Amino acid sequence: MTPAQNRSAYLQIADDLRAQILDGSLREGDRLPSESELQADYGVSRIVARQAVEELVKEGLVEKKQGQGSFVRPQAPSEKRIVGDFYGQRPASSPFASAVKAAGGRPEWEYTSRETTATLGIAERLGIEAGDAVMRTTYRFFSGDQPVMLSTSYEPLAITRGTPIQQPEAGPITGVVPRMDSIGKFITDVIEEVVARAPRPHEAEILRVPKGVPVFAISRTYYADDEPVETADIVISADRYELAYRVPLPPPDSPTGP
Amino acid sequence: MTPAQNRSAYLQIADDLRAQILDGSLREGDRLPSESELQADYGVSRIVARQAVEELVKEGLVEKKQGQGSFVRPQAPSEKRIVGDFYGQRPASSPFASAVKAAGGRPEWEYTSRETTATLGIAERLGIEAGDAVMRTTYRFFSGDQPVMLSTSYEPLAITRGTPIQQPEAGPITGVVPRMDSIGKFITDVIEEVVARAPRPHEAEILRVPKGVPVFAISRTYYADDEPVETADIVISADRYELAYRVPLPPPDSPTGP
DNA sequence: TAGTGGTCTAGACCACAAT
DNA sequence: TTGTGGTCTAGACCACTAC
Numbered sequence: 359m360t361p362a363q364n365r366s367a368y369l370q371i372a373d374d375l376r377a378q379i380l381d382g383s384l385r386e387g388d389r390l391p392s393e394s395e396l397q398a399d400y401g402v403s404r405i406v407a408r409q410a411v412e413e414l415v416k417e418g419l420v421e422k423k424q425g426q427g428s429f430v431r432p433q434a435p436s437e438k439r440i441v442g443d444f445y446g447q448r449p450a451s452s453p454f455a456s457a458v459k460a461a462g463g464r465p466e467w468e469y470t471s472r473e474t475t476a477t478l479g480i481a482e483r484l485g486i487e488a489g490d491a492v493m494r495t496t497y498r499f500f501s502g503d504q505p506v507m508l509s510t511s512y513e514p515l516a517i518t519r520g521t522p523i524q525q526p527e528a529g530p531i532t533g534v535v536p537r538m539d540s541i542g543k544f545i546t547d548v549i550e551e552v553v554a555r556a557p558r559p560h561e562a563e564i565l566r567v568p569k570g571v572p573v574f575a576i577s578r579t580y581y582a583d584d585e586p587v588e589t590a591d592i593v594i595s596a597d598r599y600e601l602a603y604r605v606p607l608p609p610p611d612s613p614t615g616p
Numbered sequence: 617m618t619p620a621q622n623r624s625a626y627l628q629i630a631d632d633l634r635a636q637i638l639d640g641s642l643r644e645g646d647r648l649p650s651e652s653e654l655q656a657d658y659g660v661s662r663i664v665a666r667q668a669v670e671e672l673v674k675e676g677l678v679e680k681k682q683g684q685g686s687f688v689r690p691q692a693p694s695e696k697r698i699v700g701d702f703y704g705q706r707p708a709s710s711p712f713a714s715a716v717k718a719a720g721g722r723p724e725w726e727y728t729s730r731e732t733t734a735t736l737g738i739a740e741r742l743g744i745e746a747g748d749a750v751m752r753t754t755y756r757f758f759s760g761d762q763p764v765m766l767s768t769s770y771e772p773l774a775i776t777r778g779t780p781i782q783q784p785e786a787g788p789i790t791g792v793v794p795r796m797d798s799i800g801k802f803i804t805d806v807i808e809e810v811v812a813r814a815p816r817p818h819e820a821e822i823l824r825v826p827k828g829v830p831v832f833a834i835s836r837t838y839y840a841d842d843e844p845v846e847t848a849d850i851v852i853s854a855d856r857y858e859l860a861y862r863v864p865l866p867p868p869d870s871p872t873g874p
Numbered sequence: 875t876a877g878t879g880g881t882c883t884a885g886a887c888c889a890c891a892a893t
Numbered sequence: 894t895t896g897t898g899g900t901c902t903a904g905a906c907c908a909c910t911a912c
Binding site (some may be wrong): 417418438441442444445447448449473535539544545546547548549550551552553554557558559567570571573574600601603604605606607608609610 | 634635654674675676692693696699700702705706707793797802803805806807808809810811812813814815816817827828829830831832853858859860861862863864865866867868
């Protein structure tokens, strides 16, 4: 390394490689120089070469494959999960199913439902008391054979008990909005709260999230006139999915004042 | 290390420490064992101790401070940026300003406006031709002295040229919606497309994003009856901000059909 | 078999923060 | 001054992949 800068060697090498990726000298799928090549090219020890590549992995630009090498990762997410693109009509399927269909895939999922009691956090989101009865359903959504979305949903049994939709996936109707419609609970709003973070190890394993890629953790609640009727915790890879929200604004001649 | 498992030593140590963080033995702000303590406790070399801690940094659970030690990071974002919480009224300020005020801060920003021509990507988002004239404004939004949000917005000069709002920040009115209202372009929808990724080095530096924390990159476009009137690229730390979207559903007796 | 990355040892010197 | 993490050397053996 030229000792001209006091920037550490591995960061200078990372800068070099990053520049080549960003300016197109190295394209998606291209192999980076191997660790031994970097050692020779820059005259550094192996750990420095490794640190340089590791830096780019953390930035999500590079993926390492054991026994093969390090490769430039594709940049943009491939599927778009859209909330609110209703154009005047109520949604007939979930944002997930629509996104998979739009990408030419076939949406599939597994689920497990169980009656349980609300924790404090879930109770707050559903506007009920901790310990109240809820139906909890855990989902794994697949795109092909690969799980791409995890979800755990909760519905107050005070609303659904004794109705045909008490078991979310047992009846002929699927999707929260059509199901609630069928028992006269007309959903008026959905609120999604979105956090991005590094995946927990079990999430990374199930969703096969590459190193350096974060996940979206979404807390979604459906409301019927300000009454929460369902809430869910959703985890998806930010590598595979982009989120999109279409939010209409009230007209300027709105009757309500400040 | 007990050689009972074939799981590597540094991952076993990371598992130990992670469990202590998640079960509350180590709380937010607590110092982890130092690298030399880990070496002694587990009988490993320094690089293994470092790798263990580094693993938790990548997961966003731990922050290292040179000369001090490694510490458990706070978990939840502190401010909530809400889009769509209008309750029948048009927004009078940006989601950013509302979030900062809600957290008890005072929103401030710097900006630079310049007339330029649309790139292909921006032209597509604005429904104009590449090379058409646009007003580009770059913002840095502050919470106290710390920049917390970067934004670059584009408005077609075909819409604003010659009006009092041609310079976004020069007039008495601020905020895209009120400004466009004032020239008769009534915004009807906002679409936000959200990606999460590791920060670019310059973003990490300006926004002071800790290692292991991703950023949200939001592409936001305002529409007046399907005509795009402004689009912006927004980058914020996922550590500091949570995104929230309130999306109303059309009523079930909607007049429009499939 | 050869080349790749994954893990690990046993050192060294440096920069930074607290005392 | 002491202890912390940051960087680096010069090796070693292993697991995986492609040929």
